Amino acid sequence: MIKINLLPREAGKKTESAGASRGARIGFDPFLAFILVLVLLYVAGAGVFYWAYRESAKVNRAYQEVSSRKTQKQKQVERAKRELMERSAEIEDIERRYEVARALSPENRVFWSEKLNMLALARRDLAVYITKISLSEQVEEVETPESVRKRQEHRDKKLPGPEPAPVKRPIINQWLTIEAVAYGRDAQEKLNNVVAFQNAVKNLKWRRENGTIVRFLDGMNPEFGQLPQKVANVGGVEVMRFGFIINAEPQTDRQVSSTQQPAGEKRS
Numbered sequence: 001m002i003k004i005n006l007l008p009r010e011a012g013k014k015t016e017s018a019g020a021s022r023g024a025r026i027g028f029d030p031f032l033a034f035i036l037v038l039v040l041l042y043v044a045g046a047g048v049f050y051w052a053y054r055e056s057a058k059v060n061r062a063y064q065e066v067s068s069r070k071t072q073k074q075k076q077v078e079r080a081k082r083e084l085m086e087r088s089a090e091i092e093d094i095e096r097r098y099e100v101a102r103a104l105s106p107e108n109r110v111f112w113s114e115k116l117n118m119l120a121l122a123r124r125d126l127a128v129y130i131t132k133i134s135l136s137e138q139v140e141e142v143e144t145p146e147s148v149r150k151r152q153e154h155r156d157k158k159l160p161g162p163e164p165a166p167v168k169r170p171i172i173n174q175w176l177t178i179e180a181v182a183y184g185r186d187a188q189e190k191l192n193n194v195v196a197f198q199n200a201v202k203n204l205k206w207r208r209e210n211g212t213i214v215r216f217l218d219g220m221n222p223e224f225g226q227l228p229q230k231v232a233n234v235g236g237v238e239v240m241r242f243g244f245i246i247n248a249e250p251q252t253d254r255q256v257s258s259t260q261q262p263a264g265e266k267r268s
Helices: 009-025 030-103 112-122 145-157 187-203 263-267
Strands: 128-143 168-182 205-207 213-215 230-234 237-247
Touching (some): 112 168, 168 187, 187 237
Antiparallel strands (some): 128 168, 168 237
16 A cells, blocks of 8 residues: 655654654753752741741740749848848847846745745844844846847858847846844853854744745845954943845846856845
8 A cells, every 4th residue: 555645744844843842841940940949948947937936935935924923022032021120120129028027027036025024033032133134136137048049140141131139138136134133141142142043044934824834045045145243332231243145046037057146245
């Protein structure tokens, strides 16, 4: 069979060139791919930046909240410190008043009116006459152990504000001075009456209305301080003048060192 090409030679060539041109257009373009990668990287970078910005904003807000709470707490602490400093003087004054009130009502309080009544019994059956009785008092202020500890702690820890003022409690020292004259036929009898009177005072007991038995030397020092003795003339009769001092125990709400020198010995 004989095939006859009815198309012109020029038209066939054009058709072939057109097919080749279409094949060239649908091929891989490196420039476009590069642009696409850049766009993707930009979008990804923008996303990462936005996420980091949001996280940073969260952290910053949290920091601001914590900082604000810290500032408020610091203000509260400073206000509390100022209030405490303002009240410290008032508190110290209350402590001082409390210590004084406690010291004025000690457990070993001496009831001198009772003891003076008891003295009248001591001279019975003795040629002794009391000529003078005097009661003396000396108040000493001693810093409390709590006050010493607080002030030492303030110095050691270097706490803010002024050092607390010392809080002191009074210690009441009292002593009774008895002056008397003793009669007798001779010096020995007068001296015997002096000794007998002092022994009677030391051993003297008293029954209260409630039935309680008390001693004259309750709350007192049993060692008497002696005044000078001398012979004198009273109404034409020779007598021996004598006297002694009885120290009361220090009156306070707490124990006092036994080494404290009695007030009566200071005076004699």
